[in-house]
Amino acid sequence: QLQLQESGPGLVKPSETLSLTCTVSGGSISSSSYYWGWIRQPPGKGLEWIGEWIGSLYYSGSTYYNPSLKSRVTISVDTSKNQFSLKLTSVTAADTAVYYCVRHDLNGTDFWGQGTLVTVSS
Amino acid sequence: DIVMTQSPDSLAVSLGERATINCKSSQSVLYSSNNKNYLGWYQQKPGQPPKLLIYWASTRESGVPDRFSGSGSGTDFTLTISSLQAEDVAVYYCHQYYSNPQTFGQGTKLEIK
Numbered sequence: 142q143l144q145l146q147e148s149g150p151g152l153v154k155p156s157e158t159l160s161l162t163c164t165v166s167g168g169s170i171s172s173s174s175y176y177w178g179w180i181r182q183p184p185g186k187g188l189e190w191i192g193e194w195i196g197s198l199y200y201s202g203s204t205y206y207n208p209s210l211k212s213r214v215t216i217s218v219d220t221s222k223n224q225f226s227l228k229l230t231s232v233t234a235a236d237t238a239v240y241y242c243v244r245h246d247l248n249g250t251d252f253w254g255q256g257t258l259v260t261v262s263s
Numbered sequence: 264d265i266v267m268t269q270s271p272d273s274l275a276v277s278l279g280e281r282a283t284i285n286c287k288s289s290q291s292v293l294y295s296s297n298n299k300n301y302l303g304w305y306q307q308k309p310g311q312p313p314k315l316l317i318y319w320a321s322t323r324e325s326g327v328p329d330r331f332s333g334s335g336s337g338t339d340f341t342l343t344i345s346s347l348q349a350e351d352v353a354v355y356y357c358h359q360y361y362s363n364p365q366t367f368g369q370g371t372k373l374e375i376k
Contacts, residue, residue, distance in 0.1 A: 187369050188370075245365075248324075250313075250315060256312050
């Protein structure tokens, strides 16, 4: 059974960089047809798509970001560790949220990590 | 961006009764080459990640009870729970994955009357 697990600091200071890693088990992130990405949810609010990386040999290296965050976001991948990561620079309190790593394909977003709360505060 | 608007924002239904949640997209999410709507429905319970219930607007994910059904095409979609059970209390979201950035509805909170 595929499992995704987020890890990283739960507290980040304003103006600094938020860094999270998602470790995937039970399947390879290099598998074709899947996208590996991040979605966040501010406390008590709705879901916001951050971006994703396509895990295909043909499109390897292709990433897609939400334009609202594009200047601050980077998604990178380490296929040797079966992990992918999120970096969000220049964070503010508005970036406080539960961050989920997810798998997505043409059938929707079918696997989610449990989520990790990141609080931006000094 | 495609804006997803759900109605109502909250809903209270008696056990065993039907619950209906609507979702409208600001532009069509129907992909003409395969005639599929790139629209999903998710259920989120407190402290848990969302769970995929329905994809392609009307296809039930494996393991999802058949009291959950999805319908609609183009820009108007509906999630129906035919006979509400206590464990269905949750927030429900629609999600378009037709184009990036992917977007979600604001959520509908479903409670027991």
